[in-house]
Amino acid sequence: MHLVTSTKELSHAIGSVARSAGYTTTFYASPAQAENWVESQSLVVIRSEQAVLILRREKKFHRLYHVARDATALANALAALPEAVPEATIVADVIGTLDIIRPVVGAYTENAFTQYKRLSRMYRLKQRLEGFAGQDAEVVCAAPMDVELIQAFLDSHLDPLFEQIPSLSQLNDAISSGSLLVTRQSADLTGVLIFNTIGLTTTLRYWHVSHRQRNRGVGARLMREFLRRCESSARILLWVISDNADAISKYRHYGFQEDVLVDDIVVRQMWMPTP
Amino acid sequence: MKKVLDILSSIRPEFDFSVSDDYLADGMLDSFDMITLVSDLDKAFSVSIEGADILPENFRNLAAIQLLLRKYGVDT
Numbered sequence: 001m002h003l004v005t006s007t008k009e010l011s012h013a014i015g016s017v018a019r020s021a022g023y024t025t026t027f028y029a030s031p032a033q034a035e036n037w038v039e040s041q042s043l044v045v046i047r048s049e050q051a052v053l054i055l056r057r058e059k060k061f062h063r064l065y066h067v068a069r070d071a072t073a074l075a076n077a078l079a080a081l082p083e084a085v086p087e088a089t090i091v092a093d094v095i096g097t098l099d100i101i102r103p104v105v106g107a108y109t110e111n112a113f114t115q116y117k118r119l120s121r122m123y124r125l126k127q128r129l130e131g132f133a134g135q136d137a138e139v140v141c142a143a144p145m146d147v148e149l150i151q152a153f154l155d156s157h158l159d160p161l162f163e164q165i166p167s168l169s170q171l172n173d174a175i176s177s178g179s180l181l182v183t184r185q186s187a188d189l190t191g192v193l194i195f196n197t198i199g200l201t202t203t204l205r206y207w208h209v210s211h212r213q214r215n216r217g218v219g220a221r222l223m224r225e226f227l228r229r230c231e232s233s234a235r236i237l238l239w240v241i242s243d244n245a246d247a248i249s250k251y252r253h254y255g256f257q258e259d260v261l262v263d264d265i266v267v268r269q270m271w272m273p274t275p
Numbered sequence: 276m277k278k279v280l281d282i283l284s285s286i287r288p289e290f291d292f293s294v295s296d297d298y299l300a301d302g303m304l305d306s307f308d309m310i311t312l313v314s315d316l317d318k319a320f321s322v323s324i325e326g327a328d329i330l331p332e333n334f335r336n337l338a339a340i341q342l343l344l345r346k347y348g349v350d351t
Contacts, residue, residue, distance in 0.1 A: 011327075011330075014326060014327070015325070015326050015327025015328075016326075016327075017326050018325070018326065019323055019324065019325055019326050023326065025310065025326075025329075028306035028307065030306075030331070031331065067326065095307060096307070096310075125289050126289075197302070198299075198300070198301075198302040199297075199299075199300055199301035199302030199303065200290065200301055200302045200303060201302030201303070201305070202302075233302075234289055234290065234302075235289055235290075235302070261307060
């Protein structure tokens with residue numbers, strides 16, 4: 001196990017894994033993201049003959065990515081994990097279609113990981129004649145001075161094991177690009193919606209309403225304003241907890257439908273998070 | 276070339292891949308699509324694209340994909 005000191009080293013490690021019919025990877029980081037992680041010295045690599053495990057240190061746990069020739073090679077590599085990082089809580093996301101991820105998730109659960117959550121991807125294609133009304137004055141873009149309040153709001157609503165809590169830097173980027181919407185009641189935040197647009201595709205990353213403001217139309221206002229602002233996007237994506245029928249129903253109401261991709265979050269937990 | 280375009284359209288039918296120079300920057304392909312694309316290219320052209328070649332720049336546009344396939348002896 002060793003610290004990754006360059007993106008070239010990371011690419012070389014990943015490239016050393018030969019492909020086969022069962023080739024599997026969960027390392028989908030963009031080059032910019034990988035460079036950021038390398039610079040912050042938060043990546044370590046564990047290499048075995050036919051697999052590479054990449055561990056990224058987060059605040060309270062490690063996030064694990066893999067590149068493996070097949071599920072068997074992955075299972076063998078995971079079997080060596082307890083020796084490498086005996087004390088850590090480790091989280092992995094296995095993304096793909098159900099038939100493809102089944103053996104991969106099996107490799108994790110054979111090695112002391114448990115299935116924690118399943119997320120389903122939903123999508124919405126550009127609709128004709130949306131007929132949106134004008135901008136909702138109650139839904140505004142967040143300002144830079146809101147950033148810590150927003151992070152505190154998200155901290156109180158998100159489960160860090162499967163919802164990647166954005167850093168202050170990421171929140172500032174979202175604010176600068178006008179992709180962080182908020183609603184307020186006096187000085188308090190009542191709702192937050194964050195999205196990210198790359199070209200023709202927008203991803204809805206977070207859509208949360210404070211517990212006290214639920215069922216008062218706050219979420220609907222945020223969503224309608226978001227869809228109005230993304231009217232030119234050809235495709236909008238989001239991830240939803242697979243067994244959250246209420247959330248799925250809401251998204252269907254707004255024209256989203258289920259994609260074939262799922263994300264199984266598996267955890268090797270050495271501590272219990274406080275509820 | 277048509278075969279590659281057909282494969283791209285089968286993955287993302289909502290986009291016209293013949294008009295973009297950068298599928299990733301234009302949000303037409305994401306990382307998960309790339310993995311599907313590699314698998315579909317392998318099957319369609321009877322090749323096995325190595326992990327070291329699964330890089331965003333090799334799937335950025337039609338020309339890049341054709342160049343990659345040429346490396347594996349495929350003339351599209």
